Amino acid sequence: MTTAGENIGTMARQRSSKPKPATPARSGERLARYQAKRDFDRTPEPAGEPPLAGRDGPLRFVVQRHRARRVHYDLRFEIAGVLASWAVPNGPTLDPKVKRLAVHVEDHPIEYLDFEGVIPSGEYGGGDVIVWDIGTWEPHATDDPAAAVAAGELHADVAGAKLAGRFVLIRSNRRGGAAQGDDSQWLLLHKDDAAAVPGWNPEDYPRSALSGRTNEEVKADPDRIWRSELPPAQASVSLRPSAAGSLQPGTGPSLAELSALGELGQNGTWEVFGRRLKLTNLDKDLFPGRGDEPPVTKRELIAYAARIAPVTLPYLAGRPLNMNRFPGGAGTAGFWHKQLPDHAPDWVPRWVNPAAGHDKTTTYLVVDEPAALIWAANFGALEWHAWTSRASKPDNPTYALIDIDPGTATAWEDVLVLARLHRTALDHLGVRGQPKVTGRRGIQIWIPVAGGLSYADTRHWVERLSQAIGAVVPELVSWKWDVSERSGLARLDYTQNVSNKTLVAPYSPRAAPGAPVSAPITWDELDDPSLRPDGFTIRTVLDRVAALGDLFAPVLAGNQKLPPIT
Ligand SMILES: [Mn+2]
Numbered sequence: 001m002t003t004a005g006e007n008i009g010t011m012a013r014q015r016s017s018k019p020k021p022a023t024p025a026r027s028g029e030r031l032a033r034y035q036a037k038r039d040f041d042r043t044p045e046p047a048g049e050p051p052l053a054g055r056d057g058p059l060r061f062v063v064q065r066h067r068a069r070r071v072h073y074d075l076r077f078e079i080a081g082v083l084a085s086w087a088v089p090n091g092p093t094l095d096p097k098v099k100r101l102a103v104h105v106e107d108h109p110i111e112y113l114d115f116e117g118v119i120p121s122g123e124y125g126g127g128d129v130i131v132w133d134i135g136t137w138e139p140h141a142t143d144d145p146a147a148a149v150a151a152g153e154l155h156a157d158v159a160g161a162k163l164a165g166r167f168v169l170i171r172s173n174r175r176g177g178a179a180q181g182d183d184s185q186w187l188l189l190h191k192d193d194a195a196a197v198p199g200w201n202p203e204d205y206p207r208s209a210l211s212g213r214t215n216e217e218v219k220a221d222p223d224r225i226w227r228s229e230l231p232p233a234q235a236s237v238s239l240r241p242s243a244a245g246s247l248q249p250g251t252g253p254s255l256a257e258l259s260a261l262g263e264l265g266q267n268g269t270w271e272v273f274g275r276r277l278k279l280t281n282l283d284k285d286l287f288p289g290r291g292d293e294p295p296v297t298k299r300e301l302i303a304y305a306a307r308i309a310p311v312t313l314p315y316l317a318g319r320p321l322n323m324n325r326f327p328g329g330a331g332t333a334g335f336w337h338k339q340l341p342d343h344a345p346d347w348v349p350r351w352v353n354p355a356a357g358h359d360k361t362t363t364y365l366v367v368d369e370p371a372a373l374i375w376a377a378n379f380g381a382l383e384w385h386a387w388t389s390r391a392s393k394p395d396n397p398t399y400a401l402i403d404i405d406p407g408t409a410t411a412w413e414d415v416l417v418l419a420r421l422h423r424t425a426l427d428h429l430g431v432r433g434q435p436k437v438t439g440r441r442g443i444q445i446w447i448p449v450a451g452g453l454s455y456a457d458t459r460h461w462v463e464r465l466s467q468a469i470g471a472v473v474p475e476l477v478s479w480k481w482d483v484s485e486r487s488g489l490a491r492l493d494y495t496q497n498v499s500n501k502t503l504v505a506p507y508s509p510r511a512a513p514g515a516p517v518s519a520p521i522t523w524d525e526l527d528d529p530s531l532r533p534d535g536f537t538i539r540t541v542l543d544r545v546a547a548l549g550d551l552f553a554p555v556l557a558g559n560q561k562l563p564p565i566t
Pocket of ligand 1: 066068072074087125
């Protein structure tokens with residue numbers, strides 16, 4: 001039910017031994033265990049928003065029905081700016097004769113209060129969540145509910161859509177601060193008051209108080225996913241492309257910050273996203289212009305990295321990043337740079353690969369915060385290639401990747417034919433995937449997969465799919481891997497589904513004139529005669545994202561099993 005169980009006893013003891021007044025200022029401290037899952041110390045901006053500190057109005061509560069390893073109900077009360085939380089395996093009941101086990105779990109950020117959607121498999125709490133009940137509450141017999149929790153007994157008068165009346169939470173083992181043992185075990189009961197209903201069973205009311213949907217319906221078509229590795233203010237990611245879905249005000253650099261970047265000289269220090277970044281050679285031309293357009297300077301690349309970072313962070317966070325560096329600009333030969341250099345500032349997030357052999361890359365950049373992407377751009381990384389797996393599970397890809405790699409004799413129209421065949425095949429299989437243009441000449445399709453698959457699993461699945469499609473248009477596809485033997489034909493490159501092989505990340509620039517971008521597209525755009533594989537650039541794609549939202553977001557919802565291909 002919770003992976004935090006091992007820490008619960010410690011935290012509760014600390015609370016009971018040192019009760020403090022409930023002040024919103026402590027909210028950051030109280031979230032420590034939740035945040036420890038992604039090390040927020042290195043991410044300044046979420047702490048910058050003390051959640052609803054000093055907020056007026058009644059306190060809120062929520063009960064989320066959460067299907068993770070096991071179904072349970074998460075009962076959460078807003079206390080001192082965070083959500084004090086208990087997992088109730090059998091759910092709350094209005095029946096005053098029933099006592100329910102409630103496991104005290106870590107505080108959750110206030111932003112989680114109305115979250116309904118999917119937590120990707122393989123992440124903490126992976127599964128689906130509905131807002132089963134939501135409303136307001138008042139502590140009874142105390143004006144310091146945090147102290148009441150610390151002391152092991154909380155009386156709460158709730159007013160929700162389903163729940164009402166007085167609930168009592170009481171710690172089973174109230175031996176106090178010095179006691180040993182598991183004090184995460186609490187009991188939940190309802191007073192025999194006017195709201196009490198004998199025989200009341202929460203499972204008789206399975207629909208969301210917000211959307212009217214069941215867990216199963218939300219899982220089948222989620223609106224949002226929760227990315228616990230992102231700052232709380234960004235963690236609830238919409239899967240519905242919309243103008244309001246991305247580039248939300250407040251998540252990117254401010255106009256003042258962008259104009260400060262514009263006013264720096266050739267070298268300077270830029271303060272953005274809570275970091276001080278030393279930037280160099282800002283007026284250097286990094287990409288030749290296209291046609292009549294002026295070249296793209298490093299300053300322009302840095303500004304793009306800052307503005308796109310909140311959009312692309314969900315695809316980079318938690319993953320080692322292989323940098324394709326072109327310090328001399330896109331017109332020069334680039335090279336792969338994987339090892340995070342010693343001169344990288346201490347705050348730059350990183351991952352030490354425990355499986356690295358000697359002479360191999362040991363320490364990788366992990367773009368867990370927007371400033372890290374700016375650091376990489378300043379380091380000359382024109383192309384961003386995040387791993388298909390997360391650093392936490394490097395052998396388990398989260399996507400199956402289809403790479404339609406055109407040969408020298410492959411026309412763009414042929415690439416489109418192959419992409420449309422994949423669209424048909426995936427539709428037939430009932431598999432979700434999202435296409436994007438590469439920013440060069442090709443198209444890729446990314447398919448989110450459930451946790452636990454190996455690279456061999458995804459590689460074999462994509463190989464079968466590719467061979468079935470290649471058999472339809474044998475005149476377009478070569479199965480020779482050596483470019484010289486391909487007669488200029490396209491390749492359906494399933495071999496990219498291997499550890500430490502990467503495809504370019506969504507929204508990454510490409511080292512080519514005009515700074516084209518690997519831009520997500522809709523499936524319908526495959527039929528748009530104006531679509532070009534390198535048609536979107538760092539000068540145009542931000543307007544597209546502002547208008548259409550992040551079209552790639554559906555790949556962020558995992559939980560997808562790959563059906564057998566026969
Ligand atoms: Mn839960």
